[in-house]
Amino acid sequence: MGKKKYKLKIDRERCKGCLFCAEACPLKALSISDDVNGRGLKYVVLSSPEKCTKCGLCVVMCPDCAIEIVEEE
Numbered sequence: 896m897g898k899k900k901y902k903l904k905i906d907r908e909r910c911k912g913c914l915f916c917a918e919a920c921p922l923k924a925l926s927i928s929d930d931v932n933g934r935g936l937k938y939v940v941l942s943s944p945e946k947c948t949k950c951g952l953c954v955v956m957c958p959d960c961a962i963e964i965v966e967e968e
């Protein structure tokens with residue numbers, strides 16, 4: 896059994912682009928999309944995945960539960 900790996904999972908349809916998560920990220924790993932989601936709203940993307948430590952701050956900050964930390968398959 897290897898060490899478990901985790902990744903950030905952003906549900907773009909839940910996201911409304913408020914950027915609370917991006918402001919909370921100590922590493923500035925999140926930013927806003929150029930594109931819009933199905934509701935016509937810009938959403939947040941993990942623009943610098945190499946910086947993300949999976950600290951979970953963005954997860955707890957999101958009022959819409961749009962970010963999760965999940966195990967990588």
Ligand code: SF4
Pocket residue numbers: 903919920921922923924925946947948949950951952953954
């Ligand atoms: S898990 Fe932490 S480091 Fe990664 S994007 Fe969220 S706040 Fe930033």
Ligand code: SF4
Pocket residue numbers: 909910911912913914915916917938939956957958959960961962
């Ligand atoms: S806090 Fe949630 S709703 Fe707001 S931009 Fe981040 S992921 Fe989207």
